[in-house]
Amino acid sequence: MEGHYEESAPADLYLLGWVNDETQEVTGLKLPGGLSFMIDQDFEAEVTGLNAFPKDERPGQVNAVFQFYHIMISIGMLLIGLTLYASFLWWRGTLFKKKWLLKIFAFSVLLPQIANQVGWFTAEMGRQPWIVYGHLRTDEGFSQEVSSNQVLFSLILFLVVYAILFILFLYSVNKKIKHGPYDEAKNPDEFLNYI
Amino acid sequence: MESFLGIDYPTLWFLVVGLLFSGYAILEGFDYGAGMWHLFFRKDLSRRIAINAIGPLWDANQVWLIIGIGALFAGFPVMYATMLSAMYVPFMLLLMFLVLRSSAIKFRSAEEMKWWRKTWDIIYFVSNTLISFLLGVILANILQGFELAENHSHKGGMFFSFLNPYAIMVSLTTVSLFMTQGAIFLLLKTEGRLYARLTFLLKKGMIFFIVSFAATSLYTLVFLPGVTDRFKEYPVLFIIPVLAFLAVANVPRLVSKKKYSIALIFSSLTMAFLLMLVAVQLYPVLLRSTIDPEYSVTIYNAASSQKSLGIMLTIVLISTPLLAGYFLFLYKTFHGKVKLDETSY
Numbered sequence: 345m346e347g348h349y350e351e352s353a354p355a356d357l358y359l360l361g362w363v364n365d366e367t368q369e370v371t372g373l374k375l376p377g378g379l380s381f382m383i384d385q386d387f388e389a390e391v392t393g394l395n396a397f398p399k400d401e402r403p404g405q406v407n408a409v410f411q412f413y414h415i416m417i418s419i420g421m422l423l424i425g426l427t428l429y430a431s432f433l434w435w436r437g438t439l440f441k442k443k444w445l446l447k448i449f450a451f452s453v454l455l456p457q458i459a460n461q462v463g464w465f466t467a468e469m470g471r472q473p474w475i476v477y478g479h480l481r482t483d484e485g486f487s488q489e490v491s492s493n494q495v496l497f498s499l500i501l502f503l504v505v506y507a508i509l510f511i512l513f514l515y516s517v518n519k520k521i522k523h524g525p526y527d528e529a530k531n532p533d534e535f536l537n538y539i
Numbered sequence: 540m541e542s543f544l545g546i547d548y549p550t551l552w553f554l555v556v557g558l559l560f561s562g563y564a565i566l567e568g569f570d571y572g573a574g575m576w577h578l579f580f581r582k583d584l585s586r587r588i589a590i591n592a593i594g595p596l597w598d599a600n601q602v603w604l605i606i607g608i609g610a611l612f613a614g615f616p617v618m619y620a621t622m623l624s625a626m627y628v629p630f631m632l633l634l635m636f637l638v639l640r641s642s643a644i645k646f647r648s649a650e651e652m653k654w655w656r657k658t659w660d661i662i663y664f665v666s667n668t669l670i671s672f673l674l675g676v677i678l679a680n681i682l683q684g685f686e687l688a689e690n691h692s693h694k695g696g697m698f699f700s701f702l703n704p705y706a707i708m709v710s711l712t713t714v715s716l717f718m719t720q721g722a723i724f725l726l727l728k729t730e731g732r733l734y735a736r737l738t739f740l741l742k743k744g745m746i747f748f749i750v751s752f753a754a755t756s757l758y759t760l761v762f763l764p765g766v767t768d769r770f771k772e773y774p775v776l777f778i779i780p781v782l783a784f785l786a787v788a789n790v791p792r793l794v795s796k797k798k799y800s801i802a803l804i805f806s807s808l809t810m811a812f813l814l815m816l817v818a819v820q821l822y823p824v825l826l827r828s829t830i831d832p833e834y835s836v837t838i839y840n841a842a843s844s845q846k847s848l849g850i851m852l853t854i855v856l857i858s859t860p861l862l863a864g865y866f867l868f869l870y871k872t873f874h875g876k877v878k879l880d881e882t883s884y
Contacts, residue, residue: 487694490626498631505635509642516649 345369345412345470346379348393355379355391359411360414363407368395370410403472412462412469419459425451450521541845548848549838550823552614555855557818559610563603564674564814565720565807570597572721574640574667579661579740584879585733586660587648587773588640591883592728595873597644599866601637613851617841618825621691623646625826626677629701631675639665648884675710676701678799682763682817684827687834691826705762708755715748716810719790723803728877745791752787769820776819 347370348355353439354377360374377387390483394402403409428450431440471477475485541548570593580586593600612619623630643663647656680701685693722741729737759766770776786809793802821827825841828834842848 487620487624487627490627494627494631496627501631501635505638509638512642512646 345408345466347410348379348391349395349406351390351393351396354388355383355393357382358410358414360418361410363410365406367506400473403470405469405472409466409470416459416463416466419455423455426452453517541795541849544854547616548845548852549842550671551852552610552842553818553825553838555852556607556610557814559603559607559840560672561811561814563600563607564810566596566600566603567812568572568717568720568807569593569724569803570600570721571667571671572717572719573725574663574721575718575745576669576721576725576737577664577667579734580736586656587879587883588729588733589725590663591879592725594644594877594884596869598641599869601641604637610851611801614843614848614865615825615836615838615841616843617691618836621687621693621826621836621841622681625685625687625693626680626701627658629673629676629680630791633670634678636666636670636673636701644884671708671714675713677705678713678817679703679706679709681821681826682759684829684835686828686830687828687836688830689834691834691836699827705758708751708758711747711751712755715744715751717807718744719748720803720806720810723799723806726799727803728875730876734768741794749787749791757761766820769822778864779812779815779819782870783809783816787813863876 346355346358347361349368356370356374356376357378358370359373359375361370363370363373365411379391380389381387383389394406406418426445429438430445430449433442472484473481475482543551545552573589573593577586580589608619611622639662641717643659643666647659647663651654661821682704683703717742722737722744726734726737726741770780786805789805790802790809793799793805823838824835825838826836826837
């Protein structure tokens with residue numbers, strides 16, 4: 345997830361970056377010794393790298409795993425930041441005057457969903473070539489009976505169904521946002537219906 | 540091999556899986572059945588009442604499929620893998636229709652537009668019908684067996700290779716049995732003109748069921764070799780088909796007396812006895828190989844380790860009373876005729 349190939353001390357933690365799989369190097373914004381600290385609570389500790397594993401027992405797409413993981417973490421941090429800032433404004437009583445912030449909030453409904461998906465990509469791609477780590481390899485795990493045509497058929501089927509459901513999701517979220525919050529005091533029944 | 544009450548663990552787990560699938564058939568039977576009558580109701584209000592009759596119950600009922608398949612995976616992983624790989628396309632279609640059906644229930648009444656409701660009504664009706672149909676196709680194919688070669692390997696086909704005449708007959712029986720079950724359930728939940736219309740529809744449903752049931756039974760006896768062997772071997776098992784037949788015959792009798800609650804129990808018993816027939820005929824085989832009995836998947840060569848089965852049986856012993864308690868509470872809470880309010884679908 346950090347694109348850490350060579351065993352080294354100290355190992356760095358990247359906030360943003362790009363992994364070059366050829367040269368096995370990462371370029372980007374880093375926190376020196378951060379990875380060492382997260383693993384051993386010591387900025388100088390040695391961290392095992394990907395090269396300690398045989399090439400056929402580690403994921404092929406290191407950069408992709410790196411990016412997906414960092415997108416997830418960035419979204420998480422961004423949401424924490426937004427919430428803290430908004431809480432501060434709410435405490436000062438000026439939150440509802442900041443229209444731009446409220447606009448951002450409306451769109452950040454999608455962010456947890458994206459974070460969820462890329463986090464899943466990280467777990468699945470980062471685990472390759474294992475399907476059960478250390479026990480079963482993916483190429484031994486998949487069914488011998490199901491043809492690629494059948495898999496393609498089911499993928500297209502669910503792509504279509506989920507695309508439709510996604511559009512419906514956007515439609516109903518948009519409707520809920522436009523409707524605005526329900527006034528609890530005025531109409532408790534409607535409020536109950538809303539939650 | 541470890542055993543409990545003189546029955547070995549794989550057999551006990553076979554009973555657990557059978558029980559879960561029977562529960563699923565009985566409970567979702569009236570859900571899907573109610574859905575298959577959907578387009579037979581003309582007014583929007585009737586359709587809303589029909590959806591809200593199953594409204595608080597359908598998602599709880601659906602969980603029976605999940606635990607059924609989960610129990611199969613946990614107890615008989617080889618069966619799970621062989622069955623889902625061999626019937627990949629039917630199971631994927633089943634999943635898709637399950638997704639569409641749930642969406643239809645949730646989305647249908649969310650908007651007022653006529654075209655919106657009409658589209659979801661059609662999706663709802665088609666999904667319910669095809670789910671029931673596919674369940675029948677799957678059951679029929681399990682009864683007929685597969686060309687399982689060594690290692691239980693089988694080249695599964697696309698959808699149409701599963702649609703032989705027998706599969707269609709079993710599917711029609713499933714559809715009609717669910718429709719009967721659904722109509723009886725809706726009669727308990729409705730009143731007025733919808734109730735009157737349902738008494739009429741139920742009669743059609745029962746005729747449909749009895750015709751397809753008779754045809755399928757006859758076909759099974761004539762064309763499925765060895766289907767009666769188990770019963771010749773143990774004549775005492777003849778009690779099951781006799782009970783199944785009595786349950787089937789009892790439904791129209793109770794319906795004509797307007798005793799719908801008891802009729803619902805007997806149409807549920809019909810499903811239970813019919814599935815019991817299937818189980819007795821199959822045991823200890825789960826998937827029969829038509830090439831060589833050696834290659835069949837049985838409860839012994841498909842089972843997980845004795846230790847896993849032991850742990851899971853303990854879980855079943857603990858959770859069954861909880862589950863039963865929850866369902867009693869749920870059905871008691873939503874007992875009686877449907878009243879639409881703000882929170883309805």
